Amino acid sequence: MSTAEYYTGGEPIADTKAPAGPINERWQTRRFTGRLVNPANRRKLRVIVVGTGLAGASAAATLGELGYRVANYCFQDSPRRAHSIAAQGGINAAKNYRNDGDSVHRLFYDTVKGGDFRSRESNVHRLAEISTEIIDQCVAQGVPFAREYGGLLDNRSFGGAQVSRTFYARGQTGQQLLLGAYQALERQVAAGTVELHTRHEMLELIVTGGRARGIVVRDLVTGEVATEIADAVVLATGGYGNVFFLSTNAKGCNVTASWRAHRQGAYFANPCYTQIHPTCIPQSGDHQSKLTLMSESLRNDGRVWVPAERGDDREPGDIPESERDYYLERRYPAFGNLVPRDIASRAAKAVCDEGRGVGPGGLGVYLDFADAIDRLGKDAVEAKYGNLFQMYERITGENPYERPMRIYPAVHYTMGGLWVDYDLQSNIPGLFVTGEANFSDHGANRLGASALMQGLSDGYFVLPNTISDYLADGPFEAVDEDHESVAAALGAVNERIEFFLNNDGDRTVDSFHRELGRIMWEYCGMERTDEGLRKAIGLIRDLKAEFYKRVKVTGKAAELNQQLEKAGRVADFFELGELMCIDALHRTESCGGHFRAESQTEDGEAKRDDEHFSYVAAWEFAGSEPVLHKEHLEFEYVKPTQRSYK
Amino acid sequence: MKLRLRIWRQSDAESKGKMVSYVIDGVSEDASFLEMLDVLNEELIADGEDPVAFDHDCREGICGACSLVIDGQPHGPQAATTTCQLHMRQYSDGDTIDIEPWRAGAFPVVKDLVVDRSAFDRIIQAGGYISAPTGTAPDAHAVPVPKADADAAFSAAACIGCGACVAACPNGSGMLFMAAKVAHLGLMPQGQPERHTRVLGMVAAHDEAGFGGCTNTGECSAACPKEIGLDVIGRLNKDFRKAAARAA
Numbered sequence: 001m002s003t004a005e006y007y008t009g010g011e012p013i014a015d016t017k018a019p020a021g022p023i024n025e026r027w028q029t030r031r032f033t034g035r036l037v038n039p040a041n042r043r044k045l046r047v048i049v050v051g052t053g054l055a056g057a058s059a060a061a062t063l064g065e066l067g068y069r070v071a072n073y074c075f076q077d078s079p080r081r082a083h084s085i086a087a088q089g090g091i092n093a094a095k096n097y098r099n100d101g102d103s104v105h106r107l108f109y110d111t112v113k114g115g116d117f118r119s120r121e122s123n124v125h126r127l128a129e130i131s132t133e134i135i136d137q138c139v140a141q142g143v144p145f146a147r148e149y150g151g152l153l154d155n156r157s158f159g160g161a162q163v164s165r166t167f168y169a170r171g172q173t174g175q176q177l178l179l180g181a182y183q184a185l186e187r188q189v190a191a192g193t194v195e196l197h198t199r200h201e202m203l204e205l206i207v208t209g210g211r212a213r214g215i216v217v218r219d220l221v222t223g224e225v226a227t228e229i230a231d232a233v234v235l236a237t238g239g240y241g242n243v244f245f246l247s248t249n250a251k252g253c254n255v256t257a258s259w260r261a262h263r264q265g266a267y268f269a270n271p272c273y274t275q276i277h278p279t280c281i282p283q284s285g286d287h288q289s290k291l292t293l294m295s296e297s298l299r300n301d302g303r304v305w306v307p308a309e310r311g312d313d314r315e316p317g318d319i320p321e322s323e324r325d326y327y328l329e330r331r332y333p334a335f336g337n338l339v340p341r342d343i344a345s346r347a348a349k350a351v352c353d354e355g356r357g358v359g360p361g362g363l364g365v366y367l368d369f370a371d372a373i374d375r376l377g378k379d380a381v382e383a384k385y386g387n388l389f390q391m392y393e394r395i396t397g398e399n400p401y402e403r404p405m406r407i408y409p410a411v412h413y414t415m416g417g418l419w420v421d422y423d424l425q426s427n428i429p430g431l432f433v434t435g436e437a438n439f440s441d442h443g444a445n446r447l448g449a450s451a452l453m454q455g456l457s458d459g460y461f462v463l464p465n466t467i468s469d470y471l472a473d474g475p476f477e478a479v480d481e482d483h484e485s486v487a488a489a490l491g492a493v494n495e496r497i498e499f500f501l502n503n504d505g506d507r508t509v510d511s512f513h514r515e516l517g518r519i520m521w522e523y524c525g526m527e528r529t530d531e532g533l534r535k536a537i538g539l540i541r542d543l544k545a546e547f548y549k550r551v552k553v554t555g556k557a558a559e560l561n562q563q564l565e566k567a568g569r570v571a572d573f574f575e576l577g578e579l580m581c582i583d584a585l586h587r588t589e590s591c592g593g594h595f596r597a598e599s600q601t602e603d604g605e606a607k608r609d610d611e612h613f614s615y616v617a618a619w620e621f622a623g624s625e626p627v628l629h630k631e632h633l634e635f636e637y638v639k640p641t642q643r644s645y646k
Numbered sequence: 647m648k649l650r651l652r653i654w655r656q657s658d659a660e661s662k663g664k665m666v667s668y669v670i671d672g673v674s675e676d677a678s679f680l681e682m683l684d685v686l687n688e689e690l691i692a693d694g695e696d697p698v699a700f701d702h703d704c705r706e707g708i709c710g711a712c713s714l715v716i717d718g719q720p721h722g723p724q725a726a727t728t729t730c731q732l733h734m735r736q737y738s739d740g741d742t743i744d745i746e747p748w749r750a751g752a753f754p755v756v757k758d759l760v761v762d763r764s765a766f767d768r769i770i771q772a773g774g775y776i777s778a779p780t781g782t783a784p785d786a787h788a789v790p791v792p793k794a795d796a797d798a799a800f801s802a803a804a805c806i807g808c809g810a811c812v813a814a815c816p817n818g819s820g821m822l823f824m825a826a827k828v829a830h831l832g833l834m835p836q837g838q839p840e841r842h843t844r845v846l847g848m849v850a851a852h853d854e855a856g857f858g859g860c861t862n863t864g865e866c867s868a869a870c871p872k873e874i875g876l877d878v879i880g881r882l883n884k885d886f887r888k889a890a891a892r893a894a
């Protein structure tokens with residue numbers, strides 16, 4: 001069936017910055033061909049960095065160290081609270097400290113394959129190369145990684161990797177890495193190179209003379225709306241998983257910065273690629289406001305199972321071994337419980353759909369540590385996972401040492417994002433995008449412990465090098481407050497705020513967000529169909545119309561107003577949700593986290609269609625009928641094969 | 647369950663606040679404390695009233711945003727648990743719960759239950775880091791760190807910067823927060839070169855921000871959701887004495 005009624009086809013797009021030549025020389029080549037900015041001139045160049053997560057704080061700190069003048073924004077009360085803080089499991093690096101056969105090439109290979117051949121080889125290779133420098137950098141900052149008795153760094157294997165290349169700091173790796181970046185950032189604040197603006201939200205991008213030149217921000221305490229002008233703008237604003245309302249993301253995570261840039265012309269790439277994480281605590285009721293991840297590292301020692309028979313509602317301890325189905329071990333003997341996330345999630349959905357799920361509503365599977373406790377002892381298990389077990393018990397009231405955990409998949413990460421070239425520059429000159437906000441190096445599926453790696457690679461090492469090639473043409477012409485583009489951006493923001501506060505509605509923002517989330521989860525979640533996606537687009541359009549008619553926002557503009565903040569974010573989620581469904585609808589193949597029921601192998605695995613879909617889908621904003629630009633993907637080094645984890 | 651909530655309402659930093667009573671019914675014991683407040687806010691909005699403002703983000707006990715004094719205790723009654731991780735099964739039908747913001751001279755109230763904790767960032771700016779500009783690092787294995795030191799550093803670094811220690815302290819001191827950072831960095835070999843300037847700078851910034859002095863009441867550590875121990879304060883005092891003597 002044609003999907004053409006939902007979008008129009010545009011010109012293909014190419015990554016003009018990616019160097020040619022042997023893959024292991026490309027990054028070096030680009031650094032050499034990119035122009036530099038003389039240290040004395042850096043002081044004259046102003047860069048806005050929106051976001052203080054791993055990707056933003058590392059970029060702002062490094063640009064400050066280089067001598068640029070940086071303005072750094074976040075909506076939380078402190079940069080240290082960015083959502084990166086919540087990452088648990090670890091960060092990958094091809095150090096091969098274990099001598100277990102790891103190498104830059106293997107990390108590159110695993111990432112391209114793990115991404116189901118929907119990422120760029122050049123970018124991924126660069127990421128694998130830089131991975132080792134990241135660990136060096138973080139250790140120098142004093143990040144307290146886990147160590148062995150000899151004093152050297154400990155590693156573990158993580159999420160489908162057959163080598164131990166994951167560095168970690170107990171179950172709080174993201175926290176420790178972010179604190180390292182945050183401290184480097186605060187050091188630059190003290191040095192006067194970075195100006196920090198907390199509790200500020202970017203609400204519009206300012207594009208002047210074809211270049212990204214600034215942003216409109218709202219001070220979340222006073223409500224004041226103001227502009228900030230610079231020579232370049234970096235968005236490091238994180239992922240958009242909260243379009244589903246329930247996800248493992250922090251409550252404040254949103255798409256507004258990216259979406260506003262998209263409406264100003266920046267292409268949004270692969271919006272439908274979402275990662276559903278297999279090990280989250282299942283929903284407990286209608287009050288649920290978020291879902292909590294139980295680190296994937298648990299699958300190293302926990303065994304996943306459900307009752308062999310449907311409707312078996314005995315206590316887990318009463319179900320004998322012979323009546324349990326360790327379905328991952330059964331279906332994927334080579335990888336067992338360690339299959340990649342998309343596969344583990346779909347397998348959990350499949351057994352629950354068969355009626356073999358456990359817990360409330362049958363939406364859960366067991367993650368059992370009984371064998372691990374027998375084998376290693378309770379103390380060893382506690383040393384490894386104690387904080388996670390504690391968190392599980394607080395939330396569920398159940399003791400996982402005695403009763404298997406119940407887990408269920410939840411939205412976790414978004415591989416899609418603003419389209420960028422090899423320099424991390426969007427198609428709007430001067431707009432750079434780093435971290436989860438860009439469409440990234442993970443293709444259609446991200447491997448565990450690779451987001452932290454990518455955020456820090458982008459922020460510490462890639463962007464500070466590539467942005468100089470753009471800034472070498474600056475400083476750009478002064479832009480003042482009454483410039484047409486600035487006034488228009490400012491006007492648009494004020495108009496939206498006025499609209500929400502004056503709308504005579506009767507339904508809360510959250511009620512709309514929840515309903516949108518349910519539509520997205522049902523039709524654009526773990527399994528997608530042509531019919532379902534068409535239906536979802538209609539439902540979203542109707543709900544959006546109702547939102548503008550009935551949404552009720554209390555309070556005033558000139559005050560701290562959390563409802564107003566939410567309303568703007570949800571408004572943007574509506575438009576994003578629609579684009580995600582259109583993207584998912586047009587991509588009739590299955591790949592990575594995008595599973596189209598119509599495209600599966602005989603035994604129910606995802607079936608890619610390389611002939612027709614070996615491209616990045618970069619969408620241009622054009623109202624309700626977006627324009628599709630395709631960036632063709634070449635694979636010279638890793639030959640596309642059907643992924644198999646059997 | 648049905649609960650009576652008495653919540654601190656204050657429209658902005660300048661206004662005077664007061665406790666206001668609300669009754670909420672049908673609270674699920676599986677809901678978290680903040681989810682209970684979400685439900686209250688939905689009801690308030692429906693009635694055309696201003697919802698209660700409170701800080702929160704991760705709702706997993708790690709970002710340090712949530713910050714409520716519940717029945718007089720920062721983060722409420724459960725040990726080693728942030729407000730967002732506190733669940734309603736800790737309460738019973740008919741309970742009355744008092745909910746107030748952090749109260750401390752260095753943390754002015756912004757609105758309702760939201761306070762300004764930027765003084766913590768200023769303490770970090772004054773030395774809570776290791777100077778290691780990007781690109782200058784040696785190989786990660788160049789300097790081994792004894793496991794015991796690395797583990798102790800990690801335990802101190804587990805601080806989430808929520809400020810419960812300050813809210814719990816009768817003097818409104820930020821000592822535990824500051825000492826946790828001094829201990830984390832001071833336990834790592836990489837942190838040695840700046841060990842003395844760090845502690846002097848941070849203590850000066852702490853005092854300037856209006857935090858009170860430490861009189862070893864221990865309330866801070868008892869309230870800490872990450873169970874940071876009082877030993878870090880001993881370490882800071884020792885480092886401070888040495889550094890001050892050197893500087894003299």
Ligand SMILES: Cc1cc2nc3c(=O)[nH]c(=O)nc-3n(C[C@H](O)[C@H](O)[C@H](O)COP(=O)(O)OP(=O)(O)OC[C@H]3O[C@@H](n4cnc5c(N)ncnc54)[C@H](O)[C@@H]3O)c2cc1C
Pocket residue numbers: 050051052053054055056073074075076079081082083084085086087088089090091173174200201202203236237238239248249250253254256257293412413434435436437448449450451452453455
């Ligand atoms: C629970 C959990 C566990 C995870 N565990 C792992 C793991 O073990 N390993 C791994 O590799 N990855 C993990 N991930 C993924 C990883 O943490 C994220 O992808 C990554 O941290 C994102 O970093 P970021 O810097 O791009 O964005 P974020 O950390 O989300 O930061 C976004 C920043 O942008 C700011 N911002 C956003 N919008 C605006 C706006 N409009 N105006 C102003 N500021 C704005 C925010 O204030 C914030 O400072 C995990 C994710 C979750 C949810």
Ligand code: FES
Pocket residue numbers: 701702703704705706707708709710711712728729730731
């Ligand atoms: S909301 Fe993050 S610690 Fe409570």
